Amino acid sequence: MKQVVYTIRENAPLTAKVWRMVLSGECPCDRPGQFVNIRLAGKFLRRPISVCDAGEDSLTILYKVVGEGTEQMSGMRPGETLDVLTRLGNGYDxxxxxxxxxxxxxxxxxxxxxxxxxxxxxxxxxxxxxxxxxxxxxxxxxxxxxxxxxxxxxxxxxxxxxxxxxxxxxxxxxxxxxxxxxxxxxxxxxxxxxxxxxxxxxFEERMGCGFGACMGCSCKTKYGNKRICKDGPVLEKEEIIW
Amino acid sequence: MVDTSVTLSGWRLDNPVIPASGTFGYGYEFAELYDINCLGSLSIKGTTLSPRFGNPTPRIAECPSGMLNAVGLQNPGAEKVKTEELPRLAKCFSKKVVANVSGFSLDDYTEVCRALDGEEQVGIFEVNVSCPNVHGGGMAFGTDPASAAAVTRAVKAVTTKPVYIKLSPNVTDIVAIARACEEAGADGLSMINTLLGMRIDPRTRRPVLANRTGGYSGPAVFPVAVRMVYQVYEAVNIPIIGMGGVTSARDVIEMMLAGATAVEVGAANLVDPFACRDIVAELPAVMKEYGIEKLSEITGGAH
The missing domain is CATH 3.40.50.80 (Nucleotide-binding domain of ferredoxin-NADP reductase (FNR) module)
Known part of the structure; x- marks a missing residue:
């Protein structure tokens, strides 16, 4: 995990509800399937969003406007900054x-x-x-x-x-x-x-911290209790309990 | 040079800042980010006798200036905490910890405390009495002075370590409960636990939390916590660990002026993993700003 302040480079809709945001800043992501946790003004909990693409100095996220947090994100303009915890979750192997x-x-x-x-x-x-x-x-x-x-x-x-x-x-x-x-x-x-x-x-789950501290997103697996944010969000097929 | 040290029942802490139980795991996630030895201490995840998975998800909900949680005391149980979690924590944290313990019967509480009593790493016990009493119709121990006193006496009988009772704010008269704990032999009090709350999703027309209700924490509850610490300080002569919505060094000082000897920081850790480190770092400058040389001297200073 790393805390990074990103600058919004692009933020535009792809469909009626799904937006693409491109962020500039260091240290984007270790592995595909990881996510970032975004702090928004006036909101207490961060918003976890999966990483769509990552370059040397940029990160792309696609998000669906479903509530107040994502609504607020869709109103942000290029040049504005975001406080982001990045490199979260295990990602795909x-x-x-x-x-x-x-x-x-x-x-x-x-x-x-x-x-x-x-x-x-x-x-x-x-x-x-x-x-x-x-x-x-x-x-x-x-x-x-x-x-x-x-x-x-x-x-x-x-x-x-x-x-x-x-x-x-x-x-x-x-x-x-x-x-x-x-x-x-x-x-x-x-x-x-x-x-x-x-x-x-x-998997997706409502999260508190996003980095394994609060046990807010726990699930049971055949390999024991796991935290979707830290031990997931990616689980092996063999361990899943539906 | 200002003095940030404080003393809880003879246990000297370098500073009063303690991450609150349930918001810091067993410390490792944070130890990856910074040297957690800068903290005064830390309160470990609430430990029960048997392992618990906790409540179904969703367990978390956004609220104005705070959050609801209904984790339901997920923990690996006292034995594993003793044989796995505490030894692992010792590798990244050289100070003593606050052992937060929970139970659903008097025997639960005493068994957990017995299991951890011999651990050098445990500085004090912090006894969470907000759990339902399975033998008492499910009412929380901490909502009734007699039940809170019974837990206090039971735990005191099985340990030589200081026993701090963590009080629930979901009561009519917290002062009566605090007094009952003091009379039953509590060495200190820890307050406040979360405030019972609920959110409903208008789209599904159902509670957001699978457990329906959850504990409200975060900056929103800070004034409630300050008020309760202030009231209880007037009524008892044992030290108080104050908590509830603390997010800054100024909040720490305000909580101490209300009557706290040390201060726990909870929900802030979840949105800013560096919150406690930053509070510890900014304390000396904020003390200077308010003309405080020795932090321990301001406890109860607002009375």
Missing amino acids: TAKSGQNPLLVGGGVGVPPLYLLCKQLLGEGKKPRVIMGFNTSDEVFYEDEFRALGVPVTVATADGSYGVRGFVTDAMKGVDCSYIYTCGPLPMLRAVYAASDVSGQYS
């Missing part, structure tokens, strides 16, 4: 991926898969991506993933774009060596049930 990992994201679970995808490509692996949304208006980052040169399948629950149905419908018949996934709990459960390969699942 790419060593276990095999040659053909499948990346499955749902809604705002898609962002952390982007940096993961880049890293897997950098290691000479051949990832493919399945992303699920409710409707065509909510689709984001399809072009960004395609620009990396990986196969991308988009599923929409209402059938308004791509494959009609859920990510698990798009997974049918797809061969893969391993699964990396992030998304809402019902989606994680469905991916778990629909796959016969191992994988890593990224």
